[in-house]
Amino acid sequence: AQSVSQHNHHVILSEAASLELGCNYSYGGTVNLFWYVQYPGQHLQLLLKYFSGDPLVKGIKGFEAEFIKSKFSFNLRKPSVQWSDTAEYFCAVGEGSQGNLIFGKGTKLSVKP
Amino acid sequence: DTGVSQDPRHKITKRGQNVTFRCDPISEHNRLYWYRQTLGQGPEFLTYFQNEAQLEKSRLLSDRFSAERPKGSFSTLEIQRTEQGDSAMYLCASRGGTDYYGYTFGSGTRLTVV
Numbered sequence: 001a002q003s004v005s006q007h008n009h010h011v012i013l014s015e016a017a018s019l020e021l022g023c024n025y026s027y028g029g030t031v032n033l034f035w036y037v038q039y040p041g042q043h044l045q046l047l048l049k050y051f052s053g054d055p056l057v058k059g060i061k062g063f064e065a066e067f068i069k070s071k072f073s074f075n076l077r078k079p080s081v082q083w084s085d086t087a088e089y090f091c092a093v094g095e096g097s098q099g100n101l102i103f104g105k106g107t108k109l110s111v112k113p
Numbered sequence: 114d115t116g117v118s119q120d121p122r123h124k125i126t127k128r129g130q131n132v133t134f135r136c137d138p139i140s141e142h143n144r145l146y147w148y149r150q151t152l153g154q155g156p157e158f159l160t161y162f163q164n165e166a167q168l169e170k171s172r173l174l175s176d177r178f179s180a181e182r183p184k185g186s187f188s189t190l191e192i193q194r195t196e197q198g199d200s201a202m203y204l205c206a207s208r209g210g211t212d213y214y215g216y217t218f219g220s221g222t223r224l225t226v227v
Contacts, residue, residue, distance in 0.1 A: 004155075043116075044156070044204070044218040090155050098169055099208065100146055101216070103155030 002027045004091050006104035013081050014112050021076040021107050023091030032094035033074040034101065035065055039087045047089075050074065061085070083113045117219035119205050125225045126195055133191045134222045138207030142217070145188050147180055148204040150221070156204055162188060195226045 007022035025031060035047040048059025055067040065076045074091060088108045092101040118137040126132050138145050143164050148156035159178070161169040164185040173179070177195075182188040192199055202221040209215075 009153075043220045044206075046216065092155070095158075098161050098163075099144065100158040100161055100169070101156070102158070105153065106155050 002093050002095055002102050004093055004102055004104035006089075006091055006107050008107045009105070010108045010110070012110045012112065015083055016080050017111075019076070019078040019081045019085070019109070021089055021091075021109070023074045023076065023104060024072050025074065025091075025093045026072065027093065033065075033067060034092040034094070035059065035063070035074075035076050036090045036092060036103075037087045038090065038106075044090070047076070081109070081111050083111045085109060086111045117205055117207050117217050119203075119219040119222050121222055122220065123223045123225075125227060128197060128226055129194055131191065131193045132195055132224060133189050134203055134205075134224075136188045136190070136205030136207075136219060138187070138205070139209070139217055140186075142207035142209035143185065144208045145182060146206045146208075146216075147188070147190050148206065149174070150202040150204055151200075159190075192224075195224075197226045200224055200226045 003026040005024045033050045036044045037047050038044050047063050048057050048065055050057045050067045058064045063078050065074055067074050088106045090106045091104040095102050120135045124132055145162040147159040149159055150156045158172050160173055160180045162182040165182050177193045180190045202223050204221045205219045206216045
């Protein structure tokens with residue numbers, strides 16, 4: 001079975017700092033990878049996704065992620081965070097033909113103004 | 114609002130009672146998923162419908178859990194004889210069309226079993 005590991009449980013940054021959240025997945029074949037964000041009190045929203053092609057994926061709100069197949073990684077980055085980025089971030093991998101997602105445990109990001 | 118609706122938003126129940134949650138997906142989405150999210154964890158996949166057919170239910174946590182989607186539109190998730198360990202957020206998501214992973218998640222139903 002596939003699994004997803006997120007290395008950081010809680011990250012605290014000051015505004016304008018750079019962000020990198022780690023994500024590793026277990027499956028060695030073709031993978032579909034995702035980052036979701038959950039703002040306080042809101043539903044999960046898709047930040048970006050990778051299916052194939054350019055391993056550097058750009059998403060909404062200035063986020064990007066890099067797929068490194070040799071490292072089984074899909075790390076999320078943002079050059080300069082804002083207070084409004086305070087949220088929980090989930091990495092996920094698509095499983096099988098039915099399209100369900102396997103999520104990591106999430107990383108809570110707190111940005112200090 | 115054309116998103117995924119879940120009802121109720123919050124449910125407090127006594128241990129041993131049955132509860133039922135409802136999910137109304139985006140109308141043109143034929144695929145519907147249920148997930149459970151406990152504190153400190155990511156969402157955990159429970160079950161999947163394509164139209165009215167339940168194509169995956171082996172991930173339902175026990176035989177106390179069941180789900181239906183009788184006419185391929187809204188879905189219900191029922192938990193019988195609730196236990197304190199069932200306390201969690203229950204999420205519904207739908208997708209359809211040509212965007213294979215174009216999920217839309219609902220805001221969830223938070224269940225507290227006392």
